Amino acid sequence: MISFYLNNELIQTAAAPGSALLDFVRYDQHLTGTKIGCREGDCGACTVLVGELAADGQTVNYQSMTSCCTPLGNAQGKHVVTVEGINQASGQLTPVQQAIVAEGGSQCGFCTVGFVMALTGHSLGQQPATPHNTRAAMDGNICRCTGYKSLERAAEALGQQLAGRPATNALAWLSKQQFVPEYFQKMPAQLAVLQAEISPLPPSSPPTLLGGGTDLLVQRLAEVRAQPVQLVFDQRSRRGIRQEAGGRVVLGAATTATHLLESELLRGLLPGWEDFLKLVSSTPIRNMGTVAGNFVNASPIGDLTIMFLALGAELTLTDAAGAARRLPLHDFYTGYKQLAKAPGEQLTEISFPAPLPGEVFHFEKVSKRQYLDIASVNSAAWLRVENGIIQEARVSAGGVGPVPLLLRRTSAFLAGREVSADTLGGANEVMQSEISPIADVRGSAEYKRLLLRQLLTAHLLQAGLEIELV
């Protein structure tokens, strides 16, 4: 039995935990404001808010999620909000709705509710309502009538209103301003009661592990829906990001891309981290997708995988009996979508050595569209440079082979060489022999080869390379 609040109503359902929240909302509850656009998290028409009781038990943190790839089971103990749950009974528009109407930000209207929910989520969130953040809240929403400029104007007007949002007790203010109905204020207490009552869903055997759903529900919804699953998204013990005494950074496997993005620790250790993470999918997908899921999905072009390969990450795999073993991430991939993982094993932890001052970590990604797109080629580099000499290097690349690649020979070539155009040329030569890109919808093989050369150049420019290009 899955128990959660849907808007102002307690839901208890025996529906499959691996089914899509979207289908439950639309076809079981007949709340049709939430639309189906693509069923792969790429359009945002099905965006809902998912509120989770904070550790303090006093507040609910709301995040936007695309309900098409949210497993219903991940709603357990939470507050799911659709547009019907924010509409004022009086018919009065909320400030978000009003701003969109006033600026003409809704044309055919099919994507509109997704934008309303994304901006409402932003209003309920902790991020300061700067124009940058308000725009960013809509980065997972596509409008094919392309009312983006009107939506930006709406967001700007909204940002001005949100400037009055107090730092504490924001919910009472938001409720008074009619951003959300009054019942939101009862939700922390209601969720606390609910959480005390519910027991975790029984584990399946053998476990089919389901994280944020952003890959599995896109690729195999019918299959996942039809079988028992073990949900790992809400395993709180597997979420945190911490640094150990020895300097290693350790992440729980259920850490989401949003956790990575917002981690003060990682931002401090890795300059540019926020910009790198913004290139990974979109706000709602980052709210859902887990690091472990990204690794296990084994896409040859997974952004997080490429970053962590260069960071020298190591995985902890735990079997059903609780026995753990550690494995370098670069040994995890044995072939296209093939993993060095036994069926019963679960990826439980990821760790990597924290870069030291003076070490360069850099990530590059080129895709057709800069944001919310899959890379044509992506690449990361970790370089230890002293006095213009590369002491040690780890360069990774995606989209140029059947698995996410750690470019060992290229990295070895760089070690001990000065940062120079000659080194770049030599490294590129090695690199070109180390990769095997194929032509596909993301680019021709020759493009991917050229592009990776350019991205290697970008890495070395970060390391102080000065060259005359061309």
Next chain:
Amino acid sequence: MNHLDPQRHVRGESQYLDDVPVQQGTLYAAVFESPLAHGVLHGLDVTAALAAPGVVRVLTAADIPGTNQIGGIVPDEPLLAEGHVHFRGQPVALILARSEAQALAARALITADITPLPIITDPRQAAALGELIVPPRTFKLGDSAAAFATCAHVFEGVAESGGQEHLYIETQGAYAFPTEMGGVRMISSTQGPTAVQRHTAVVLGLGMHQVEVDVTRLGGGFGGKEDQATPWGALAALGAFVTRKPVKLVLDRHADMRMTGKRHPYSSDFKIGLDADLKIVAYEATFYQNAGAAADLSPAVMERTLFHATNAYFIPNVTATAFSCRTNLPPNTAFRGFGGPQGMFVIEAAIAKAAEELGVPAADIQRRNLLREGDQFSYRQRTEGCHAEQAWDTAATLYDLAGLRAEVDAFNKANKLKKKGLAVMPICFGISFTKTPMNQTRALVHIYSDGSVGISTGAVEMGQGVNTKIAQVAARTLGISINRIKIETTNTTRVANTSPSAASATADLNGKATEMACAALRERLLRHASTAYTLNYEGLEIRDEQVLAAGIPADTNWEKLVSSAFWQRVALTENAHYATPGLHFDPVVNQGQPFAYHVYGTALTTVTVDCLRGTYTVDALRIAHDFGQSFNEVIDRGQIEGGAVQGIGWMTLEEVAYSAEGRLLSNSLNSYKIPDLYAAPAVLDVHFLDTPGHPNAVLRSKAVGEPPLMYGIGAYFALRDAVRAFRPGTALPFVAPMTPERVLLGLYPEFVMASKILAD
């Protein structure tokens, strides 16, 4: 005055096809499609599918009671494949089951016995083999062959533009119900209710009166639901007719992308001749349109390519020829611009080629050759109220074209790894269906006895705001508040024999019909007022719901007047018919007066290219546009901004890709990218030119749907400008879209050369 619908859109209360409450007993349909792009279809094995849980029927061509034909212009498209399959994704069978999941599961159990035949995906190859949808057409003015001999400069080249997915966020679908009269009533997500009705009637062997089609609104259309909503409507209707149960058919995104046609890709040859003063003396173009496997709207799209082959320029000697080429791809179809953008891309490429070869700014050639009042198009219509130069000059002054050019040049001098580019894109677009008989419609207006008003027209609301505009026209004409007015669903039983909502002409046609109906009702009510209240008819009017006699408030208002008229048995319903005056066109000689008027404008596009990565941003799009007398600036601005961004998408990110076997590679939103918030230009200025509009435009407010899309073409040429700033003289082919891949390969051609040598 805001768009009316958004009040409901933002609350999620607007009803789209899939939101209609489901009737008990509804069956769900899934379409089994051809797995091969070309072959002889010997038969299907549906045994396993029929035995699968929940499956009620599997329908094939043999189950069609009427004629298995849905071709509009040319009868060359079966509803369900019979004998042959002509493209991957062609509907072959319809599975009906008790749930959608069951229908989809059963679909996977069907196998088709097909002997493969050779596959053609390239339009030039099709033309060489004589695979043409219709005979080629040539538009001709003057004598281009002779004129080239007099030219100081002549340049030739090839230009290619790609397809474009409509990607309406609401996929195609229909929901059909059997009626007690033995017919079918359906809700369809279509721009062309009459087309769905007509073809369904043919398929079912019924009179059109037995098929009712109702449309509330669409979650986007862009041309993709003009002709191509028909198969899904007809299939759902077939299911309902055969089983006597309601049948719902909604395509999932992947099926929609695989099975439906897109904007036509074109491959074209051009030849342009200029005199020593950069006046274009002669132009020849040959267009190879990739029509796909059936005609659909391709002949009409091809015709509009020819109409717009010279864009906003006057060229005295023109020969433009187009071939509609049959390939084994899904039939390509209408998409905002309807062949016009493809034609304009080629003339702009020809001008760019001339400019690059001559070492002069393209803008010099463009400006010098703009249309002027009374100039003749190749189809012999003359400009009337021409604003081409006004639009250019206003944009150039208002946005400081010279200053922008200087800024770009200075930036490029100062920066190595980033380069800016600039392009000017003038447009001229003709408004009307070029098939003259289609320029007609009707409006049915009821005034209810309480003073509220219901209006039915042939217009389909799909985000373009036509319902709001019609309500505004009615409110103005009747002199009442817009809040009294409801725009009804578009329904074939209320307004029959309609043209699709297309060609940018929907608000003009249906707005004019509404104006006529309301004017007739107004006159009737005022006649009644003059009798009932003994007022002089001359000088009577209704303003803000008050009846005024010679400007003085009379002792009655709208509600009282309507009530009084009703009790005096005055007809409170009017049905008006509007047909655009003055149109004629002879498709044999390709001459006439096909357009009610033309729309003009000019856009300046600036871009920045990251020359390390080949990525880019479209920084600014600055437009001066000829709206005429806009009466809803919010809607009109939305159309311009939206159309322009769609055009930028077509020219930059949006790349439709098929394999040689005719399989769609760009088959999902993760592999086909349309602009997101960040891909839209940071600056998008729209200036409303001071133009008088045209009497054929509703309330003199000119059509805005399609013209802005073509501003996007400027993005291609601005990117080209930036690439050439990094790599002067680089031989860039005129191929759109200008993806980051094409940019990078253009920036580093020697890498491409080297890898080719290595590969050899």
